[in-house]
Amino acid sequence: MAEINLVQAINLALAHAMTDDPSVLVLGEDVGLDGGVFRATDGLFARFGAQRVFDTPLSEALIAGMSIGLAAQGFRPVAEIQFTGFVYPTIDQMANHASRLRTRTRGRLTCPMVLRSPCGGGIHAPEHHSESPEAMFAHIPGLRVVIPSSPARAYGLLLAAIRDPDPVVFLEPSRLYRATHETVADDGEALPLDRSFVLREGGDVTLIAWGAMVQEALAAAEELEASGIDAEVIDVATLKPLDTATILASVCRTGRCVIAHEAPLTGGFGGEIAARIVERGLVSLLAPVERVAGYDTVMPLPRLEQYYLPNATRIVAAARRARAYA
Amino acid sequence: MRDVEDDVVAQFDVRLRRCLDAAGVPISALPGFAEDVRELVALYRGMVRTRQFDAKAIALQRTGRLGTYASSLGQEAVAVGAASAMQPDDVLLPSFREHGAQLWRGVSMLELLLYWGGDERGSRFHETRQDFPVCVPVGSHAPHAAGVALALKLRGEGRAALCIYGDGATSKGDVDEALNVAGVWLLPAVFLISNNQWAISVPRARQSAAETLAQKGIAAGLPCIQVDGNDVIAMRDTVGRALQRARAGAGASVVEALTYRLGDHTTADDASRYRKDAEVSPHWAEEPIARLRAYLAKVGAWHREDEERLLIEIGAEVETAASVYLATPPQPVESMFDFTYAALPAALIEQRSAAVSEAGTPEARHG
Numbered sequence: 001m002a003e004i005n006l007v008q009a010i011n012l013a014l015a016h017a018m019t020d021d022p023s024v025l026v027l028g029e030d031v032g033l034d035g036g037v038f039r040a041t042d043g044l045f046a047r048f049g050a051q052r053v054f055d056t057p058l059s060e061a062l063i064a065g066m067s068i069g070l071a072a073q074g075f076r077p078v079a080e081i082q083f084t085g086f087v088y089p090t091i092d093q094m095a096n097h098a099s100r101l102r103t104r105t106r107g108r109l110t111c112p113m114v115l116r117s118p119c120g121g122g123i124h125a126p127e128h129h130s131e132s133p134e135a136m137f138a139h140i141p142g143l144r145v146v147i148p149s150s151p152a153r154a155y156g157l158l159l160a161a162i163r164d165p166d167p168v169v170f171l172e173p174s175r176l177y178r179a180t181h182e183t184v185a186d187d188g189e190a191l192p193l194d195r196s197f198v199l200r201e202g203g204d205v206t207l208i209a210w211g212a213m214v215q216e217a218l219a220a221a222e223e224l225e226a227s228g229i230d231a232e233v234i235d236v237a238t239l240k241p242l243d244t245a246t247i248l249a250s251v252c253r254t255g256r257c258v259i260a261h262e263a264p265l266t267g268g269f270g271g272e273i274a275a276r277i278v279e280r281g282l283v284s285l286l287a288p289v290e291r292v293a294g295y296d297t298v299m300p301l302p303r304l305e306q307y308y309l310p311n312a313t314r315i316v317a318a319a320r321r322a323r324a325y326a
Numbered sequence: 327m328r329d330v331e332d333d334v335v336a337q338f339d340v341r342l343r344r345c346l347d348a349a350g351v352p353i354s355a356l357p358g359f360a361e362d363v364r365e366l367v368a369l370y371r372g373m374v375r376t377r378q379f380d381a382k383a384i385a386l387q388r389t390g391r392l393g394t395y396a397s398s399l400g401q402e403a404v405a406v407g408a409a410s411a412m413q414p415d416d417v418l419l420p421s422f423r424e425h426g427a428q429l430w431r432g433v434s435m436l437e438l439l440l441y442w443g444g445d446e447r448g449s450r451f452h453e454t455r456q457d458f459p460v461c462v463p464v465g466s467h468a469p470h471a472a473g474v475a476l477a478l479k480l481r482g483e484g485r486a487a488l489c490i491y492g493d494g495a496t497s498k499g500d501v502d503e504a505l506n507v508a509g510v511w512l513l514p515a516v517f518l519i520s521n522n523q524w525a526i527s528v529p530r531a532r533q534s535a536a537e538t539l540a541q542k543g544i545a546a547g548l549p550c551i552q553v554d555g556n557d558v559i560a561m562r563d564t565v566g567r568a569l570q571r572a573r574a575g576a577g578a579s580v581v582e583a584l585t586y587r588l589g590d591h592t593t594a595d596d597a598s599r600y601r602k603d604a605e606v607s608p609h610w611a612e613e614p615i616a617r618l619r620a621y622l623a624k625v626g627a628w629h630r631e632d633e634e635r636l637l638i639e640i641g642a643e644v645e646t647a648a649s650v651y652l653a654t655p656p657q658p659v660e661s662m663f664d665f666t667y668a669a670l671p672a673a674l675i676e677q678r679s680a681a682v683s684e685a686g687t688p689e690a691r692h693g
């Protein structure tokens with residue numbers, strides 16, 4: 001079995017799901033012959049044909065809205081939004097329709113669709129290609145929000161998202177698309193959509209992250225280990241619904257935590273996690289919850305992006321502050 | 327669908343404007359401005375400047391010194407012809423492939439390189455202060471053009487807004503919504519479709535079943551016309567008339583320029599995945615620069631020495647801009663904060679200081 005990267009894992013999961021289930025369709029801009037601008041849908045057009053893989057006209061509102069119609073009709077559309085800055089028009093469709101079709105019709109019509117989009121910075125992309133909109137989607141009741149951070153988790157989570165009976169927003173950190181390789185068995189095994197992953201065990205401080213920040217948290221943990229601090233790392237790959245239990249169990253043991261995300265601090269999903277920790281775990285806390293996040297600024301263009309993106313150094317500093325707290 | 331007895335209640339046609347054929351031979355009487363060859367030489371120069379800039383930008387990107395770049399190879403006449411029809415105080419709202427229009431309007435090569443190199447100062451524009459920056463989210467600037475046009479109209483200024491976008495953009499709701507209001511409110515705007523036949527890998531025919539994209543304006547009650555977008559004389563003439571009409575208070579119009587994307591979509595694209603060389607190569611025979619050069623040579627207004635002199639002059643301009651760009655240090659880290667609001671809110675002071683201290687000294691950063 002060859003080692004594959006994250007975008008190849010996405011491709012593998014799509015192909016697996018399409019083979020398993022003829023109702024799975026792929027649609028979006030340039031997903032056909034071109035195979036998607038990141039090549040996530042590479043080869044699917046040749047393999048599954050024009051009846052299942054569609055290049056749509058250029059409209060994100062259309063892509064999301066049509067997916068809702070398809071889903072209500074029993075298909076399982078997997079829609080691709082080409083770059084993160086272009087998901088915003090889909091919020092109308094996702095908030096007003098995808099997320100509430102089941103509720104509005106009391107279960108008569110449902111919306112088993114997946115909205116895939118790259119997210120995050122770090123690849124020196126043009127303007128509007130590096131944002132992290134996960135909290136906007138996580139704020140919408142009725143949606144699931146997933147962000148994988150490794151090839152294997154991308155594979156298992158995407159399969160789960162496609163099989164899930166409700167709409168899933170599936171955000172793929174573009175920085176990780178080709179960053180790491182691992183062996184992924186194409187066994188069709190899905191991962192749970194409501195479970196955080198403990199990637200590293202440690203008793204001194206809990207590092208909580210998702211997306212590209214997971215790599216930074218793991219690097220931070222290595223660095224902390226060198227100075228005798230034992231960090232636990234949790235990948236909150238399923239932001240919504242949130243697996244509070246795993247987070248609380250860890251923080252109750254360590255008493256200290258750092259939450260890292262790329263999205264701007266204010267209104268970021270880290271605030272929600274911090275609130276839950278405080279609500280249910282206050283007595284176990286030995287230090288204030290630390291958040292390491294993007295600044296409350298517009299995502300800068302590439303020349304400054306490295307100074308915007310949180311990194312292992314900032315996570316380490318925050319962990320040390322938490323450690324040093326009396 | 328149609329029954330013979332049904333009354334015809336509306337009928338439309340869409341015309342195509344052309345001045346020079348692909349070989350540079352006039353097809354019809356040329357517009358008045360073309361009588362002055364200096365005007366045509368200026369257009370020629372504008373297009374050559376655009377192409378030379380493009381080549382340099384691609385070379386910089388290929389050597390890791392510029393970000394992803396969208397070439398306008400083959401489309402120079404659309405941008406230059408349209409911009410040359412504008413008054414300096416009209417407002418340009420470009421998409422991301424109209425370098426020629428921006429350069430004509432006074433955006434500097436340095437500014438363009440800064441922008442495509444990932445530096446916000448590239449959109450600051452020392453000249454042409456009211457023009458909008460490049461619009462990356464396709465078609466989302468069309469409503470801005472309607473807003474700009476409304477402002478110009480409310481102040482009774484006799485100015486107009488020119489919005490340029492691609493064939494792919496015509497599939498977006500934003501664009502239809504802008505055309506619609508421009509029709510109802512008689513706004514002084516021109517919507518120029520730069521139809522280069524491709525939206526990344528999606529060909530024009532997969533974008534819309536309409537015979538022309540120009541006719542999308544008909545539903546909004548706008549006059550619509552197609553123009554040969556590789557014919558800079560026809561471009562300037564057509565957009566000029568549309569702008570004139572807008573400035574005179576007669577309302578908006580839609581111009582569809584027919585052109586062809588000779589290069590990859592951007593430097594991040596590999597067009598060989600979805601289109602064959604055989605599909606592209608015939609279009610080289612129609613490209614706009616050779617066409618105008620042929621015409622100018624035929625009327626005795628352009629010689630080999632002129633060409634050589636021009637290439638040297640523009641080559642020097644491009645090289646100077648590139649070296650200034652390469653020598654321009656990045657902005658200070660705090661600039662991220664300093665343009666977020668008019669004044670830095672107290673709540674951001676702490677973040678700003680943290681960002682500055684985390685980034686370290688400028689020497690540490692760029693040393």
Ligand SMILES: Cc1ncc(C[n+]2csc(CCOP(=O)(O)OP(=O)(O)O)c2C)c(N)n1
Binds near residue numbers: 060083463465491492
């Ligand atoms: C709203 C939006 N969706 C997707 C993209 C990614 N994208 C950039 S250019 C492009 C194709 C645009 O085609 P067209 O409007 O014909 O302009 P062209 O690139 O041909 O100049 C796409 C899909 C984008 N920039 N904005």
Ligand SMILES: [Mg+2]
Binds near residue numbers: 521523
């Ligand atoms: Mg196009």
